[in-house]
Amino acid sequence: MKPISISAFASISPLGKTSEEVWTSYLDDNHRMTKKEFKHFSEWVSKISDEDLKAIEELKKSDNKYKNLDNTVLFAIYASRKAIEKANWKTGDDFGINIGSSRGATALFEKYHEEFLQNGTSSTLSSPTTTLGNISSWIAHDLRSNGPEISHSITCSTALHSLLNGVAWLQAGLCDKFLVGGSEAPLTEFTVAQMKALKVYSKETEGYPCKAFDLSKTRNTMILGEGAAVVCLENEISDKTVAKIEGIGYATEVLKHNTSVTADAECFQKSMKMACKNINLNEVDAIVMHAPGTIKGDSSEINAVKKVFGNHEPFLTTNKWKLGHTFGASGLLNFELGLLMLTHQKLIEVPFAQAQKKPKKIQKIIINAVGFGGNAVSVLISK
Template identity: 60%
Template structure:
């Protein structure tokens, strides 16, 4: 990219919490933040975060009928805009996407419909995907452009691509981007189970497992695992983008790339993740691959998905693979929000100059962290790679 884009703030709410210091300390603990819900592993918001969302819901009578995906997005957006010092008069653009949208509310409305054979009045307007960005724009009282989209699990990074494109076009000077997901519903989890990718690993039955494997229900980046271990998590994460090198930048976007591929199966990548090879190569541009110190991988904890991405990384970086890490072994897969959570993890590592390692790989820790690549991909073979620098 000839002109860098500044990330002047980033905010999230997830199983790690919502305060930046807590999030960093929870990452450093290397503990997982999973719990059981109806017998299934999930990554839920901690009690303090749930209280914040409940307070938001009760603060406005209009918000009582909104889905958690919208409320998570509003909460995260408020924090990001406040941190960046933006005002509603700035008329910044908004692009907050979601893979599933208002899942919980949709399931509730449909259950009521089956019972009464009649739809609730607000069932349509409160479950459309555009609901998220529209309500965030309403809450922040901005008049800039608003976009919502779903590009499955790469949604948040695609919103970042959109924000960069709008800024470079000159149509906006500032753009709020990210993703929000509230997927911990019975039907959503059942869909993942139907694909046979959801974690079945039980810690209480782990007496014969290796100690490090027994510690993590999700084993993202364990390339030797014998079963799928994906776990869903609820989360939202948003970032403020500004054109050029802002003085208050947390990080700069130096490269962006995307790629798609024809899939042999609805839920899996090709063996060498062709889409990731395309997105990483495009993001690198004229950069020497050796300049990338770390890759925050997408690796959701599935056998084929994790290995396919690793194969793609080996193809692009050859004999000098950057240090690899992921947050999914701690907070699971938040689908459309996951890419921006990975960006936040990268920014934290850049600013603390500390690498968050994974227990499954033997690799060299970078002495200095200058550039980090973040990957995301979703059903449909739509990959995005972003390079961040400090």
């Protein structure tokens, strides 16, 4: 494939709502998790700050139709506005949109379903505001774009699958520009209860609630977060290019269990090899791992890295110890970390992880994501 230009990126998450705020957050060793009181229990979550949520409230008031939208959609609209502004794309331009979500309008769907159970009737807007397709559709409405609109859910690798779609359209010559990303607002009692039922939710009471990339942990420590992240992709490399996509990889492995990957994450082995097929593996300086904070999830991915890279040891990092697992948005928030490390030429360490050898320069980084079903994606980016 020819390199694809990343002309801008934007996000809103527990780390902040501007690239400057996000990078500043990465430079400290503090997590962004708090206890949230639900009806039946209290659990750790990683939520967008009350100050940053004011921007979402303002967005909600900017159009009377937006007051009925779920935060999953509003987060995505907010980030998309910021991204196209940075890329100097204009409202009404011809560009494609593919913003995915693992679960979609989670809070709104649960609210409408509870109303139905109580009253036996459904609200008028319950269907159009809870379909997965309404994320990209509302962004297209907000930005008045004229290109194709795509929405999908492929569990926790959704955002990187959106990126794969954008790359494919650009490579095919069907579009010159594509806005891709993921959004998730899953901090509801039912969603947290589902993760607890899987026995993956953190029970830590002191220190870091999520121990992603801590290979000595003896219990699972996943924690849910929320947010949205998007990137602007273009065919042409130009003076506004932030970084390049050099390779993409994807794979699905045969399931042994509904929720797990193999001990050596065969899917990641295949996806990383595919993403790097046109380079020497020794050129990879760092990998932003999926690393959800579970025992098997973390160890299997590291085993896959060892299988693929052998004696070459890329610097490994993850962000889930800081902002939690944002489901369908997580791949693009990983991508954002990779872009920021490339831009600032500084690697972000996991504070409780074993010290690693660092490359003198950061030229190429792999971004990983995987979801239920063993569907892995790896993306190779470079300066």
